[in-house]
Amino acid sequence: MSALPKYGSIQECVEDFIKYRDTTRVLSALREYLNQRIFGRLIGVEHTFKLEDGTGITPDLTLAYENDSACCFIELKWRISQSSIKNELLDLKRYFNARQSLNGSSQKVTHNDIIMICHINDSNVVIDAVNELAGTPDVGFLKQEGVAIWSWYLGIPKGADTDANPEMRFGWLYGKTRNLELEKKIRMPGGIVIPASIAFSPTDRYLFTKDKPPVHYAMAFLLQHILSSFQDSTHRSQVIPLSLGMVDELYEKSKIFFPGWRDAESETIQARKEWIREAVDLIIQLKIKVSVPLPRTRKTIQQVLCARLERLRQKSRGAGPRVRKLRVRPDTMSAKLSTWFNSKT
Structure with missing residues (x-):
């Protein structure tokens, strides 16, 4: 029998659903945005790379640039908690140190970038963990060029109707990539903006990411x-x-x-x-x-x-049925009690 999910409230449960759903939209929209070949050549979504030690890495998105001599791995995180963030950051080292030829290219990869993208609500948790880990010898790579952290959120375009589909915005949080065009875009005022027509396209959309959904x-x-x-x-x-x-x-x-x-x-x-x-x-x-x-x-x-x-x-858990409390306005309480009492006598 499957374990029941644990949430502090129904609202928290609903928010997790929406957060995962919107992250699948981020994945689909980023794929379309990066496929314009402005920033390089999009290798694919969840493309697995075999490493020299026999293990593999599977980033959410992979972008090759500088004639396939450089690679940018993108990791989407739909939810980050204080208990998981340190392991998430430490795991980025595997991507940062990967060196191999890309499929379909004879050019050897000389350097990698890794971009972690989280929801804007998780930004403080991520940055606090980065600052805490930055002085640790094993995670010195976080200070190197090529490691970056972005945030994303959905917002209604300025001047649009309140019921319009929101546009997708990405903002810089930490670090720097070596992809000059991508870095220029993310550092612009307002960051990278993907219009609603792409962010909410009903066709050719993924409904899952590689992470387990709620x-x-x-x-x-x-x-x-x-x-x-x-x-x-x-x-x-x-x-x-x-x-x-x-x-x-x-x-x-x-x-x-x-x-x-x-x-x-x-x-x-x-x-x-x-x-x-x-x-x-x-x-x-x-x-x-x-x-x-x-x-x-x-x-x-x-x-x-x-x-x-x-x-x-x-x-x-053995909890009994929820009992609704009868809420009575003070000025009518006496009348209601009197009516109830008379009906019983």
């Missing part, structure tokens, strides 16, 4: 995008029987939404199947009737799932 995000993905394909064309509405035995079939229908799915290694495929298995298990635990089409509700799917997961968590 389980309720995977649940919503299956309910909204995958399970509808099981509908019998002869019926307008039907309930789909869901079981853990369907995980392999669900992955086959889902894999095109994962970046780098064509070249994914067996370990990556198994990890993604586990994400789906956990999501299916919790859909079953919540006793959600998977019907096509999904029933309409005033709330968003993330609000519904987060609320139901919280109720299941309370139930698993």
Whole structure:
């Protein structure tokens, strides 16, 4: 039985869903932005490089420049906590020290850049950790040229309607890359701006990054995008029987939404199947009737799932049903109590 996610509130659960969803948009938008060949040659998304020691690195995005003699690795982090940030920063050293020829090029890579991009809300956690680690001998590479940290956020364009799709903005936080064109752009007032037409393009978009999503995000993905394909064309509405035995079939229908799915290694495929298995298990635990089409509700799917997961968590802890307090305005309290008392006598 899959473990229930732990959140301090339903709102925190919803925010994690939105944060991961928007990070997938960042990945897709950055791919389009970097593919303009202004900054170099985009190698790919989640392209794995084998290193001399036999291990591999899989950055979210890889950009080659200076005639393929230099490489820029980009790592997207949808969530960073105080407990994880130090390990995240230490792991960047593997990218920084990688030296090899790029696929399709005979030119040997002479130097690498690594850019970590985090959500703007995590900026303080990241910079505090960098300042703390910068004096440590093992992480001296953080002070070297070629290591940079950016932030991203979504904002409504100036003068646009409040219900317009936001544009995507990237800002400089720390360090410097050796890609002069990219460095010039990020240092401009306002940073790098990707318009809403690209950031929210409905076509050719990834719905996952390489990092594990919140389980309720995977649940919503299956309910909204995958399970509808099981509908019998002869019926307008039907309930789909869901079981853990369907995980392999669900992955086959889902894999095109994962970046780098064509070249994914067996370990990556198994990890993604586990994400789906956990999501299916919790859909079953919540006793959600998977019907096509999904029933309409005033709330968003993330609000519904987060609320139901919280109720299941309370139930698993033995908490009783939540009792609503009767709120009565002071000036009518006496009248209401009198009416109630008279009805009982």
